[in-house]
Amino acid sequence: MSDPSFRAPRPGEKRFDREAVAYDDAGLVFIGRIRSSWVSRAGCPKNRRAALEAGQPAAVEVDAPWREALPGLEAGAWIFCLTWLDRAQRDLALQVPRHADGPRGTFTLRSPVRPNPIGLHLARIVGIDQTSGRLEIDAIDVLDGTPLLDIKPYFATVDSPSPEPAG
Numbered sequence: 534m535s536d537p538s539f540r541a542p543r544p545g546e547k548r549f550d551r552e553a554v555a556y557d558d559a560g561l562v563f564i565g566r567i568r569s570s571w572v573s574r575a576g577c578p579k580n581r582r583a584a585l586e587a588g589q590p591a592a593v594e595v596d597a598p599w600r601e602a603l604p605g606l607e608a609g610a611w612i613f614c615l616t617w618l619d620r621a622q623r624d625l626a627l628q629v630p631r632h633a634d635g636p637r638g639t640f641t642l643r644s645p646v647r648p649n650p651i652g653l654h655l656a657r658i659v660g661i662d663q664t665s666g667r668l669e670i671d672a673i674d675v676l677d678g679t680p681l682l683d684i685k686p687y688f689a690t691v692d693s694p695s696p697e698p699a700g
Contacts, residue, residue: 563680565595565666567616571676574620580643581655584672591656591673593681595666603663610658611687614673617680618650652679655687 570589571577578584584591593614595603606612625646627636639647652675660669668684 561617561682563596563617563682564599564684565593565681567614567673567675567677567679567681568592568594569673569675569677569679571674574645574676577676578672578674580674581672584674587672589672591670593656593668593670593684595668595681595684597666600663600666603661603666603668606658606661606663606668606684606686608658608660611689612656612658612668612670613685613687614652614654614656614670614681615683615685616652616654616675617682618645618652618675619680620676621645621647621650623648623650651682 569577569591570587578587623646625639628639628642628644628646629636630642630644645652654673654675656670656673658668659671661667
């Protein structure tokens, strides 16, 4: 019996090599790594703004089996990088951030400490080498070597919230 949600490729589409897709656990596979200047959590910027202010180079390295998905990305484009924050704790329901006067629920924070430590990072591509799978980006707030889960384009037309109606 075939899965009804699995469709045949449309003209021009290409599936990844089946052997490269070695799903484990929740079906996630690391497609690359983030390269940054940050080697300790204490020295890592806490957000994009702080990373930009630090002015340190950063890059996304996409592993060979996934590079064929890069065409269409170009310098100047905005992307979201989804990462697996592999060195984060996963056991706190409440946290006390440095900027708060008391505990806050994990889901109200952007802390890497969470049940599933998935990071979401907005970045602008500064340069790209599709052959090597390297995307130079303007800044990022994760440790060097952080596993990359996915890259998604940012579209201002749909990703930027609309102003709330007056009333």
